[in-house]
Amino acid sequence: MAKKPNMGRQKIKIEKIEVKNHLQVTFSKRRSGLFKKASELCTLCGVEIAIIVFSPAGKVFSFGHPNVESIIDRFLARSTGPNSHDPFHLVEAQRNASVRELNLQLGQILNEVEVERKRGENLDNMRKTNESHYWWEAPVSKLGLEELEQLRDAMEELKKNVSQHANKLMNPSSMFVSNGAGGIFDQSRVNLVREL
């Protein structure tokens, strides 16, 4: 399944969570989401941020752009000049360039994920439709005895045919594979061929 089944978006009351497990899970997810939002804000608007968060267990998580320490120092020193913290403009420019690159990369891969996810959804829908129309596509657990036996026979037949065709393609001259030197296939698949 492409998407893990969860309860979806539930509206919750903003008050301390009672169940420890829920609390920990919520902390983990929301902390991650918070840093993501902070990162996006930095990228989109070119601003400097620091966030410090203590976990329920007492560990500390922090996010900072350009980095946590410089923001803390700046805040505590109460310096008003925006450039007073980094005389090395070159370093900063370099850093910003690499962040730009990384964001591009991230954007690309997120798009690819979305494409695959949609593809998975379509495949799921197709399967659902087929399952309701053709009994042999239904999950095995829902089938009766002779449906299973029919299916078994059909599958065995298909297995034979698949082996034959695969063999023909891998060894056009001979019908048999002499050893497991198929090379690119993993063991379970080599066994299938060996069975012939």
Added chain:
Amino acid sequence: MTRKKVKLAFITNDSARKATFKKRKKGLMKKVSELSTLCGIDACAIVYGPYDSHPEVWPDSRGAHRVLAQFKRMPEMEQSKKMVNQESFIRHRITKAADQLKKLHKDNREKEITHLMYQCLTGKELQGLGVAELNDMGWLVDQNLKEIYKRIEGLKKAAGERDGVEEKPVADGSMQRAAVQQQWLTDQWMGNINPSDNQQGVGGSFGHGSGGWDEINMQFNDGSNHAAAMWANGFFP
């Protein structure tokens, strides 16, 4: 709330950037606040805008100072253990996305091959398929066979133990048969069956409840494929 996909890049349009900054900053502060309340933890956020040399701070200046003091009291190693900046954080996101993509690829591949398998089961030619597909399909067929054998065994055992209990196949809900009849059927299918014999003996079962079988019959009109031929021999005279 508008749901337009936003590019992960600096917003060059000044007014758009200003509006985004205002909105997102507000949202960020809200999220920190919620996290703090929901999980009962200490936190602070410091945002330096491009227009104001004074940062916006959550919870407030005093609260932030308190949290920072708490932070600084921790050993250096603890402070930096879970510390990230843009670079490390985005890299981490990329890694996570890459893993997710890999898993999706794998799952989708399995779904595709499953679909292909069912097509081949009902008449599609194996001729045009590549080695990779054949191998993946072969593996999947094996997996399915394992499950089928397991369940057949389970059902036979159960049928043997509880005589008289009926099994309802999926194809037609109205098909009811006694375990005895089923056992007889099973025996028929195990050996080489003469379809005509079968039709007589079972009587009503295949006679009227043939909705499912008709469908199968419709599925393959070309007798050129192995699988189709096999099925045809089994059920249709």
